[in-house]
Amino acid sequence: MGRITEETRARNEDALRAAMDRLLRGELPPGGKCDLKTLAAxxxxxxxxxxxxxxxxxxxxxxPYQHLAEEFERRLKALQDAGTVPDPRAAQIERLKTTNAELKKRVTDRDAEIEKLTEFKQLALSRIAAQHLEIERLREELAEQPELTGPVGIVASLPTPRGIAPHGSCS
Structure with a gap:
């Protein structure tokens, strides 16, 4: 490849500076990014x-134009450090990364909460089963001792009216 003239070099540098200014203002071509590849194109x-x-x-x-590439990178970094992102896709990517991290944390927190609730449910079911077994055991013990039931015994069963739920019942 032959050498370029000073006039061509100056024209290319002007074109690079103009393109650099457009890209750093956020005027990106369709499908382009704020990078050296797009700058050159x-x-x-x-x-x-x-x-x-x-x-x-x-x-x-x-x-030949490395100094302009370094200037572009410097200016781009300065804009990013100032909180300005000239590439809307890059800003969107950062926003999506932040949202993704927040959602992952929420899912992790919810999984931990579900695990705690599952453990609590298991404990509650175990206690209910144990209480049910104890009630059945006591009923069998009461049924085996007829002297404790009836009108003369220590424990008397009270009749419940038909069709009316007892006081405090949920049914």
Missing amino acids: EAGVTRTALYPKKDRDGTTRPG
Whole structure:
């Protein structure tokens, strides 16, 4: 590839600066991001011109527009540090990440609450079953001792009126 003239270099730098200003204002092309790839495409220069070059002996030298790429990255970082995100998709991604983290926490909290309630339910059912067994045992014991029941015995059964629920009953 041949060398470019100073006039072409100046025109490319002006195009890069103009594209940089547009991108940092949030004027992104459809499907574009606020990044070096979009910057190069908007300015009409190759993306490789924004990165350092390697010589044949392995040493690196700056790319022709690397200083503009570094300026773009610096300005973008300054905007982000100030709380401004020129790329609406990046802002949306950050918002969605925050929402996702909040929802994960809520799900974790709810799972813990469900586990506690399940344990409480199991304990309550166990106690009810134990009380039921104790009531049945006492009824059997009472039925085996006929001398304790009846009008002369210590414990007397009271008749309940038919069709009327006893006081305090839930039925």
